[in-house]
Amino acid sequence: QVQLQESGPGLVKPSQTLSLTCTVSGGSISSGGYYWSWIRQHPGKGLEWIGYIYYSGSTYYNPSLKSRVTISVDTSKNQFSLKLSSVTAADTAVYYCARNWVWSHDYWGQGTLVTVSS
Amino acid sequence: QTVVTQEPSLTVSPGGTVTLTCASSTGAVTSGYYPNWFQQKPGQAPRALIYSTSNKHSWTPARFSGSLLGGKAALTLSGVQPEDEAEYYCLLYYGGAVVFGGGTKLTVL
Numbered sequence: 001q002v003q004l005q006e007s008g009p010g011l012v013k014p015s016q017t018l019s020l021t022c023t024v025s026g027g028s029i030s031s032g033g034y035y036w037s038w039i040r041q042h043p044g045k046g047l048e049w050i051g052y053i054y055y056s057g058s059t060y061y062n063p064s065l066k067s068r069v070t071i072s073v074d075t076s077k078n079q080f081s082l083k084l085s086s087v088t089a090a091d092t093a094v095y096y097c098a099r100n101w102v103w104s105h106d107y108w109g110q111g112t113l114v115t116v117s118s
Numbered sequence: 119q120t121v122v123t124q125e126p127s128l129t130v131s132p133g134g135t136v137t138l139t140c141a142s143s144t145g146a147v148t149s150g151y152y153p154n155w156f157q158q159k160p161g162q163a164p165r166a167l168i169y170s171t172s173n174k175h176s177w178t179p180a181r182f183s184g185s186l187l188g189g190k191a192a193l194t195l196s197g198v199q200p201e202d203e204a205e206y207y208c209l210l211y212y213g214g215a216v217v218f219g220g221g222t223k224l225t226v227l
Contacts, residue, residue, distance in 0.1 A: 037216070047156075047164065047207055049216040060214040064119070096163055103152035103211055104169030111163050 004109035018084040022097030035100035040093040124219040139190040140208030146189035153191035154209040
């Protein structure tokens, strides 16, 4: 059973960089065919796709966030990470990581709330 | 900017049948958009229900089914249970990009 767990600071100051890590257990992040996604949900709002990465390092980002987003992978730790720069209050959201396999986001983490505030 | 549109809210009686739809601003939704459907209850992460239009995950209850209907992706719930009250999101793939619909709040009343 694949499990994903987000971790990182719950509070980030405006203009700083938000950094989160997703730890994958129950399966190898290097297994072929899987992409690893970040998705966020603003309070009381819908889901917004941020981007995803393949274990080889190839990435695809939401065009609206692309200039501020970096997703990376650490296969030795079975983790992938999100960095979002120059954050504002509009980046306050619950951030989810998920596995993207065969055109399916099947397994999700429980989510972590990140608040941007001074 | 591509927009994916869902009904904001729907109400269904227990035991009834309801269909939720998912439309694309780019035109008709086809299997090539690999429609996905998710259920989200308050305070919980989304749970995957349907992928690639009509494929169910091993945990998806039989009463949920996916299809294409009138140029849209559709999620049909047959024999609705009280526990099906939730927010439902669709997702479409546009080549490498992913876009979520705005969600449908389903009330079972």
